[in-house]
Amino acid sequence: MKKFQLGEFEEIVLLTVAVLDQEAYGFGIKEEIESRLERSVSIGALQSALRRMENKGYLTSQKGEGSTERGGRPKLFFRITAHGMRALDHNRNVRLDLWNSIPASVSKLSYD
Amino acid sequence: MIKRFADILFKWYCRKDYYLDIRGDLEENYLKHRKKHSKWLSDLFFLKEVLFLFRPSIIQPGLHFFFSTNQSAMLKSYFKIAIRNLQRQKAYTAVNVLGLTVGIVSIFFIQNFIESELSYDKHHKDGDRLYRVATYGTQNGEDFEMATCPPGLKGRILSEMPEIETSTRIVNYLGVSKNILRYDDKAISETKGYLADPNFFDLFDYPIIYGNRQTMLDQPQSLTLSKTLADKLFKDVDPVGLTVTIVNDYGKSDYAITGVYDNEGISSHLNPAFIAAMNSGEFGKYVHRNDQIVGNNFLFTYVKLLSGTDAEASGKKIQGLIAQHVEKADNAHGFVPIEDIYLYSGSQNEAGIGGDVRYIYILISIALLILFIACINFANMATAQASKRAKEIGVRKTFGAQKRMIITQFLGESLVITLLALVVSTGMIFLIAPYYSSFTGKEVLSVTILEKVGVLLMIGLITSLLAGSYPSFYLSSLKLRNILGGQSSHSAGTFIVRKVLVVFQFVVGILLIVGSMTIANQLSFIQSKSLGFKSDDQLVVPLQSEEVISQLKKVKTTFSDIPGVQRVAGTSYTPAQFVLSDNFYNLSPTGERSESVLIRQNDVDFGLIETLGIEVVAGRVFDEDMAGELEKSLVLNEAAVRAFGLTNEEIVNREIYTEQRYGAIPYKVIGVVSDFHSESLHRPIEPYLFAMRPQNNVKSVIVSIDGQGYQNTISALEDRWDSLFPTLPFEFYFLDQQLKAQYEADQKFGQIINLFTAVALVLCLIGIFGLTSFTVQQSLKEISIRKVLGASIGNIYSSLAFKFLLLVGIASIISIPIGITVMNRWLDLFAFHIELGIASAIIPVLIIVFSSLTVISYKLFFAARVNPTVILRGE
DSSP states (O other), X not given: OGGGOOOHHHHHHHHHHHHHGGGOBHHHHHHHXXXXXXXXXXXXXXXXXXXXXXHHTSEEEEEEEEOGGGTTOEEEEEEEOHHHHHHHXXXXXXXXXXXXXXXXXXXXXXXX | XXXXXXXXXXXXXXXXHHHXXXXXHHHHHHHHHHHHSOHHHHHHHHHHHHHHTOXXXXXXXXXXXXXXXXXXXXXXXXXXXXHHHHHHOHHHHHHHHHHHHHHHHHHHHHHHHHHXXXXXXXXXXXXXXXXXXXXEEEETTEEEEESOBOTTHHHHHHHHOTTEEEEEEEEEOTTOOOEEEEETTEEEEESOEEEEOTTHHHHSOOOEEXXXXXXXXXXXXXXXXXXXXXXXXXXXXXXXXXXXXXXXXXXXEEEEEEEEEOOTTOOOSSOOSEEEXXXXXXXXXXXXXXXXXXXXXXXXXXXXXXXXOOHHHHHHHHHHHHHTTSSOOOOEEEEEEHHHHHHHOOOSSOSSOOOOHHHHHHHHHHHHHHHHHHHHHHHHHHHHTHHHHHHHHHHHHHTTOOHHHHHHHHHHHHHHHHHHHHXXXXXXXXXXXXXXXXXXXOOOOHHHHHHTHHHHHHHHHHHHHHHHHHHHHHHHTOOHHHHHTTOOOOOHHHHHHHHHHHHHHHHHHHHHHHHHHHHHHHXXXXXXXXXXXXXXXXXXXXXXXXXHHHTHHHHHHHHHTSTTEEEEEEESSOTTSOOOOEEEEESSTTOOGGGOEEEEEEEEOTTHHHHHTOOEEEEOOOOGGGGGGGGGEEEEEHHHHHHHTOOHHHHTTOEEEEEETTXXXXXXXXXXXXXXXXXXXXXXXXOEEEEEOHHHHOOEEEEEEOSTTHXXXXXXHHHHHHHHOTTSOOOOEEHHHHHHHTTHHHHHHHHHHHHHHHHHHHHHHHHHHHHHHHHHHHTHHHHHHHHHTTOOHHHHHHHHHHHHHHHHHHHHHHHHHHHHHHHHHHHTTSSSXXXXXXXXXXXXXXXXXXXXXXXXXXXHHHHHTOOHHHHHTTO
């Protein structure tokens, strides 16, 4: 279903927002992804993904408190919406479907 | 810095409602980097993040307009149209690119030249506090400024003027034009050698390669070499401790090398090749002992003032200070900033050849004029093209193009042409650079050319704005109704603007022609002017050492024997050399100083006046029969006689007196010679005398030879010299060549002006050609109708040509008076110069008229021979 289509990076961001629950804001999400996936994330890519998904209704945002290390600037916390969860769910199901359809002969393949 | 810039950029493009929290993220991220990396690197990371944030979903909606696909499609269309136009009109493109290229290349080299001229003495540490002590006074009723001052002055001012932090003195071997440095079997001749006080390198900040900066010049007979000279003599070896022999007019002396300083890439008004300790040799010891604080102005003294000192007020105090110690302090002194010496010095006796700030101003104006002409050409042709582009603009406007879009389009087109010209220019610069270097002696390295890419881009940007602004504003303001309604798209205003621009070009062209003609005439005047003595077929043989000078008689007789040699005589100064010795003479032994005449004095040998062929107008010259009287005899020139207020006949056999330490000493005037040019024609003929003192002071012999077979004569001279002095190389030069060298700077200036005149003229003609083609194109209908009504080709040609001649006429009226005034100022630099007559006004105008008529005739004849039926058929 085209309606719930998510890019690979979008999916990761969305999942991370879900993982972080109440604590998902820009820099925190970036750090989380970087430490879990061991890949570097540019603020630009992250922010544009966040805003895009907010527009699609997968995320909502809420202004939080400022902090000294941010020079007093407020954090913008993101939370996943029901719609966003559905999209993740949908994605996972699509993948699972595909996984389950792999014939036994192929799934036996391994490195050794 | 980088972070601030990035932040400003981010704030500019980011959506307002996103800014604060994303900026917070950026800050946290920055702090994270800052913990691990340097500030500089973290700043770069910050910038990188900001650049990566430049995405459609982050940037402000207002900016979307510029980066939307619609806009970029439009830009693509502009670009495509520009390229197509350029391709379609190859001649137009070529003319524009060529014009701009010439302009840019000229600007590049002139900028390079000026930059190196301005770089003199800018390398010294605390250079803004370094000054030279100058001497000001009056001589024979004329004010003078000298770069030198008395030897004892340094000690006095140091002890009595607390604002002077330190001071050093240097002196060149007086009257020595050449020093020969010998090491092993190598001998190198150097002109720029100085003796200096031990603290020289404290003030003159050269990097020291070998040796100890503080102590290098402490001991007598110690010598420091420039890297250039050390490389020639020793090649990559540390020469400290080795011994070098220096041979010059003062004799032969051994020096121990104590250091090498790096002079590469450093330009100074001194540009020393080597520096020896002050207290060295006979001359150095004399300087060392001399503590006079008036007169004896032969030493360069430099001071470093404490910061915050008012140099001008401080310098003025010196005269008063001297007056406390001696009765008469005639001369005033002052401090001249060291950074100004090279370009601004007006002193007579500079250590080196100075630059001239006036030439720099002239060059800057020429460069700007040339670029301006190129821009005018560009603007003229672009507006002339308007008729062709009008339909396109009309269509664009109909489809909703706003004025500023059209301006953008045409500015963009001029940028494309400029970029093309820049590419061509860069190639040209690489090609021309070697010629430029050999001409000016200033290097342009390929590295510098690449470094200058920024400069070139700036020039390009300014050029395209300058050249493109008028046409783009003009074209964008065309009225839609007029364009598409088929009416003429030209208002009277544009014609006037274009004519003004063309007149301006002609003005520049005529000015430059007046300039180059005047310079050429003056230079040929100099070369053909009778100097009052025989200068061709005269060889000058320097006597190099005291050993040779003591055998002057033997040299003379040996040389005279050679067939082809007419006369031989010794002299201390040749006519091309500046006479350093002078003395005051008075008609009475008790006369006042104010009535005395300062006379330059050349100590000569028997037969010199005859050898040079100077005319004797009264009395007689030195003769070997005179024996005992010789020492007290003088021969004056007419200028000296006039200065005494006597006639030639009255002064012969009279005694004149010179003031010495032990009272006035009488000399008898035995003869008067006619005035001759003992100095360059820049200077007037001054009072001058010959004295008969060959023993010590003669430094070279002048050998008058037959013009035919002079090569045999020279090799015979060399053989004789070698048999007399086997250890010294035979050296000689031609007197007339040495005289010519006095005008080298003038000649170079002339060549530069000629070059740029040619460039400017070509540009003017290109512009006129381009403009004519468009004018002709537009008036084809008019011409056709005239022809139908019976006009002949001649009629049409002259009516078209008349329009151009009118412009030339206006340009002449403006430019000729300016040109003549400016060139008269230049001629004033010569005491002897040509007068600018009516020819210097008419010839440039004729040149412009004929060259532009030649260029436009091709187009005009084409127009005049047009077949009316072809043109008018469509009407």
